[in-house]
Amino acid sequence: MSALVTGCIGTETDNTSVPITRTSNKAPIVPGYESMRVTNVADDAALGEVLLGELNCLSCHIATGDEHAGINERITTKTAPDLSGIGQRVTPGWLAAYLADPQAQKSGVTMPNLFQAVPAAERESAVEQLTHFLISESGTLESAEYQPPLYRATVERGRKLFHSVGCVACHAPEQGDSGLTTPSVPLPDLAAKTSVFALTQFLLNPETVLHGGRMPSLYLNEEEATDIAVYLLREQESAAVERIAGFEFEYFLDPMQDEDADGFFTRPPPIFDELVAENIGQIDVLSLNLPIRTSRGNHMFRYSGLIPIETAGTYTFVLASDRRSGSELLIDGEAVATKEHDTGREITVEVDLEAGDHAVEVTYYIRGDTRQPYVETTITGGTVAEPTPIDRIAIVEDVRLAPTLPTVFQVDQAAAEQGAQLFTTVGCASCHELREMVPDPALYSAPSLETLKFEVVSEWHTAVGAPRYNLDDSQRHAVIEATRDLDQLAQPRDIASEVVHTLGTYDCYACHQRIETSGAAGGPNAERIPYFTMVSGLDLGDEGRIPPTLTGVGGKLKPEALHSVLTEDRMHVRRNYMQT
Template sequence: MILTLLLLLILTTSASGQDAVWPFIGGANHTVSDSNESSVTEGLLLIGELGCTSCHMADSDSASWIFPRRAPRLDQVAKRIQPGHLLEFVRNPAISHPGTVMPAMLADFSPDAQQEIARSLVDYLVARSGSTWQPTVPDRVAIEEGERLYHQVGCVSCHEPLRETAITPLHSNRLIGRIEHWSQPQLSRFLRDPHSVRPSGRMPSLGLNGREADAIAHFLLRETKVAAPLDLAIDRGHRKGLDDSSRSRPWKTTVAAGFQLPERQRGNDVTTHFSGWLRIEQAGDYNFYLKVDDIGRLRIDDQNVIDLGETKNYQRKKVVESDASIHLEAGLHRIEVSHFQWVEDAILELEWQGPGIDRGPIDPSLLSNYRESLPTRSIWNVESDDVERGKDLYVKLGCAQCHEEGATGNATELEKLTGPLPHIQHPRYPLTSRQARDLQTALTFLRDDPQPPDPQQRVDLTMRTFRCIACHSRGDLGGVPVDRRDFFTGTDPLLGDEGRIPPPLSGVGDKLQYDWLDGAIRRGRSLRAYVNTRMPHFNHPQTLTLASDLIAVDRQATAVPRLIHDSETARSAGHQMAGVGMLQC
């Protein structure tokens, strides 16, 4: 029995008793049934994607068949991801992140020891990051744009669609349960430059600009809840009154500490909406005083209390104010204040007076943007002793082997993985029986000292590793699955599938020049502006030979003959081709 198949022990349950999900390998052949068959190619893909060579070094011949996947950089990980979630992930990777390729490093320890070790490791990572994760208020305006981009630019070629009515296609790299623990600013930076965090290149850049990345990040984190006194929504565009929104458009949503106009939003044709819940501690009559320039309105429990938002109040350079009294019972009451600024100075002042309350602004402690109290967010307190212990464990447990650049493996060489299982602690992967057989077949193949792969074999391995086959077909390999085709769209429906589905790559090396093909692969170069799905940027060392390999495989030996015609013959032929019965231009 090959040792690595024992090291990569097949687990069906975790230490917690929950079902573990096997590693998701995007380029695997999911059409092959889980029979007794096995595949060298699938096994080689697993060796690379599971990071086996981070610990088990391979000789040069074997290494030419393997595209090792580098683990994410962890120097800023506690800024990106909530430390509490990191703790759960370190303890039980396959439960915390279903489909992850990270093994269970603590499976040989007792539950108490797992918790203690994981805590020390996270303390070290938090201290190393310098600061910790902070939640960000989702911007509802950005969420709408982010939803459109996520389902249009190519995210759903690998990940699941996230619309409420969408059915998750098979073999999706699932985000649910994983992405919610990110920081929005860090997620946005990651979407703009994935390789800065994940140097393996499996997550490519889609060429997103800052606004697009922010929008997708807000959409992915749309369920984030942040407690604050008030919600704040800002619209831009002219109004004739607060009820007229024909020329006004949503611009941004966030939170506010009180009923004060944000300095950055002071300007012409700006509408500001505050909303939240007002806690009344003693029933009685309460007086409210509203002063605005240009127009404003106070509503409590969906009723107008002070309305300075009609067109009759809408006069340039005029400050208007009013007051009103309302009886409020003890408890929570919905409160909303709207303000529109036309030109020049913006003024919004709201005061109140009531039982036991002198006239003045409403105390923010009596305001809440959620009716129900949100759970208190725990603060991660770093223990200094744990930091040093975590640093030592980070090296001792082999974390550095995968996550630190320049680290070299010190375990048994890949080609020598035979014999009985030694009595040592080792990583655990929840592999399927098919994945285990594929690994065994690939290790046997490498042990037989194979010749380096030829261009066709490198093309196949590269396209699988970087999941080019999620969008493109090449011969019998890959292509957009039926359950994802509806998510590939274009700007011109008259073009049919050619106007929305990425083109097949069969014979592409015979169609394109090297510079153009290499630019398409590494910089996302494309001439199909009418296709909404973007060509990713696969600018990674493991893709450097893909263009030349495609040309080596596809380029025909015979040159295209040069045809020489006089101008009149060429013009006549062009008219014929463009006419009825041929191209029908």
């Protein structure tokens, strides 16, 4: 059997394929550390304590001396992802590539590169064996293909949800994270990694995999989780599986609603690609009577589909709409007929078309309102002998999504058995849970915390067997400061410091502000605040859309109520007031 990591990983029959690139030099992104650092809410030693926990240092390097036993209690160690069922969540090829070089597959990831100094042949063999072992424990992706109803509509709903329910408090918005005060939690190549079904299940309950609570539940229902999953996996390979008569529609409200404003009626036509649709769906006919609630005016419509042309030739199109409106017909992305607002009702054009499917788009907008709004388009030519409404031949295609890497995988039992031993000997079992597996401590040991020289350890590792974290200068300095005095590190924190450490560890500061001794700390930064919104139709000011300040929270809520919010899944405002 070919090795799993040799530039590419196998084939569709003897296993999956993914290019292997080499390590990114980006430092691990630890959200709580970043939030605390930019707000100066903690000194370097306290920041280093967060890193010791979030990078799982103490999962391997335990404080063994009795006088230092308190360190293991003081440092809150993040639980690494539970690998039980990992094969049912990720493609084998992505898993192998990630094991070979985590930073290359997810720049800024907190998992170290375990094989950074291992000779290539040994690394390839180890990764192959670990992959076979992990897949053998769980099987492969189920329900790998997914056919979303109204694909474009699902993507748009997912896009809105991703940017409103809280995802972008930690992850980058679609336009990227350039200019953001704090770096965003990275996402891997999800299209290669997972399926719609698997990602949906994770979004519904992240704690089934991430027991440490660093990614909270967003209290999504299954439809919302599916919509977000389809949006995040929109780059997956798709293939048409069904052709349905009609159009997909998009409905927009005019961003300018004040009809008394200067130039309201004389503005240029809208640029639809720069607008965000209020609603998207499917309709059988080209009609302004949509199956949704619409305004009486100051709104816009866009209809998209395909027209199958049986024979090449010249076709005549007639675009018509009420006099006060503006409308446009586009074929294969090019505007072929444009009716300006407050002009005649019809435009006739001839277009040369080859045989085959052609993308068609009809847009309509009205400023103010009109008594008899309408938009129509007819086609004549080729096998269409008489003027025919375009909706009689227009179709839309639904697609199916599937991971860009194959899910077929044949487990080699001998390799899996070797991988089972490696899972302990290289340190995987020190951080990760895997079903009922209990690692044999005799197979793996790391130096105790007392014997480490962090001035050396925190540098870029080069020794064989030393995991590489790619710490940057500020992170290395923080770790050194945190471990400079182990006797002090073994002492319990005072209450104020414990609160700051806990809020930072779980990155509560990403959403909530609290007045600390150093001043105001936390809360959404200016670039992310626009993504915190209220339920449509409400206007409660910033108090109704931005998570509440935590200063003096003990005077606002009884301990029982606060406990229920933190531990019993009671969200008092989600969907009632806040979108987030």
